[in-house]
Amino acid sequence: MGEGEQRSFDASLDRSEGFGERLLGGLLDRAHEIPPQLVGPMVAEEVGRIGGRDVSILLQDYDQLTLTPLPGRKLTVGEPERIDGSAAGRAFLQEVVVEQPLAEGVRVFLPLLDGGDQVGVLAVTLDSADDDDRRLLWRLAGLVGDLLTTKNGYTDHFSRVRRREAMSVAAEIQWSLLPPLAMTTPRVSVAGILEPAYDIAGDSFDYVLNDDILHLAVIDAMGHGLNAAVLATVAIGAYRHARRTDVGLAELYVxxxxxxxxxxxPEQFVTAQMSRLDIATGRLEWVNAGHPAPLLIRDRRVIGRPENPGTLPVGFGGSQPKISELDLRPGDRLLFFTDGLVEEHRAEGEQFGEERLIEVIERVGPGGGNVREAVRTFSHTLMRERGGVTTDDATLLLVEWHGGRADHLATPRT
Structure with missing residues (x-):
């Protein structure tokens, strides 16, 4: 407020604490000091206050194949649930509430969202569910998603639950570098996936949204194993450092x-793509440093590859980057990928190839849903098409520009 201004205040407003506020407020009051291993029991206790039982918190595994129950006092722990074909998986993929009738009530599955990324699913059994129950549980699930994300920085507890097999040291490094696997906003959505999840080494991606500019990078460090992971770490670190000084793409590449x-x-290098998307206008700028060109997807069909003059891979020293521009339409998607995806050989010895990649994208695209669901479907379908074989790292990063405005989100709902 400016000097001399006073905030208007309506003394007639009802500021008494309702049931929902007491429940969620009690959770918030304790959240800052509760240790990570007690998040689940605390949530189960709060759900019990609205008549809920058999509470499960299901976390996505690193392969994005299953939802694994978080163990803890008062939590129901069963077998991991497949994401494909399950009620929990549908809630997870489509970001909707799914209700499953039971002999003695209804099982409610709610996505645990954090900034558009998916943490997992909250499952609760009620005798019956009305709109008040659904609204309260939806808000509770949102708070639980934020809690799990925040507390994850203080513990290995959640990461251990998500692991379905042993992870290499190189993969451990790479997963620690990654941003959230997905981000959803009114103007733009981003989702990425790495394979093989437990043995990734030189591939990585990064993104960040600064005001109206979405910054993107996809890299592929030469080699395999720990050396490739170290090379990728330096590349991502240098990228973030330059980006945070707010330099242009040319200076960032240099x-x-x-x-x-x-x-x-010069004996070691990194192929890379660095991009800047103005989410207000749809104008994309990018540098392609030795990488496969991205695919432009419009109306669920691949309409081309935005080609640009080649720039030497990062690390050779002294090259001047060539910057290209492209104007996107609302609804356009860009699929960035590394060469491990198309250079893999199929069981019969034939290289998978880009034409086959495009055919798969257009075949599964119409049912691909949001970008997070689509990139997961692309990755798993491609893996099956290759007979489950992965001898090199592979990365997919899918971006959709929606256009429009988001100012309304800053206005309180009445």
Whole structure:
């Protein structure tokens, strides 16, 4: 407020604490000090206050194949549920409430959302569910998603639950570098996936939304194993450092190139794509440094590859980047990927190839749903098409520009 201004205040407003506020407020009051392992029991206790029982918190595994129950006092722990074909999986993928009738009530599955990313699913059994129950549980699930994300920074508890097999040291490094796997906003959505999840090494991606500019990077460090992971770590670190100084794409490329060259010499390099998308206008700028060109998807069909003059991979030293531009239409999607996806050989020895990639995208695209569901479907379908074989890292990063405005989200709902 400016000097001398006073905030208007309506003394007639009802500020008494209702049942829903008491329930969610009690959770918030304790959230800042509760240890991570007690998040589940605390949630189960709160759900019990509205007559809920058999509470389960299901977390997505690293392969994005199953939802695994979080163990804890007062929590119901059963077998992991497949994401495909289950009620919990439908709630997870489509970000909707799913109700499953039971002999003695109804099982309600709610997505645990955090910034558009999916943490997992909250499952609760009620005698019956009305609109008040659904509204309260939806808000509770949102709070639980935020809690799990926040507390994850203080514990290995949740990460251990998500693991279905042993993870390599290189993969451990790469997963620690990643941003959230998905982000959904009114103007733009992003979702990525890495494979093989438990043995990834040189592939990585990064994104961030600064005001109206979405910054994106996809990298593929040469080699395999721990050395590739170290190379990728320096590349992502240099990218973030330059990006946070608010330089343009040309300066950003030069900074990354210099950092890799000085640390590793010209014998080691990183292929990369660095992009900037103005989410207010749809104008995309990008540098392609030795990477496969992305695919432009419009109306669920691949309409082309936005080609640009090639720039040397990051690390050779001294190259001047070539920047290209493209104007997107609302609803356009861009699929960025690394060469491990198309250079893999099928069981009969034939290379998978980009034409086959496009055929799969157009075949499964119409049922792909939101970008998070679509990129997961693409990855798992491609894996099956290759006979489950992955001898190199592979990354998919899918971006959809929606257009429109988001100012209304800053206005309180009445």
């Amino acid at each position: 900074y990354m190139d210099t950092a890799i060259n000085e640390q590793f010499g």
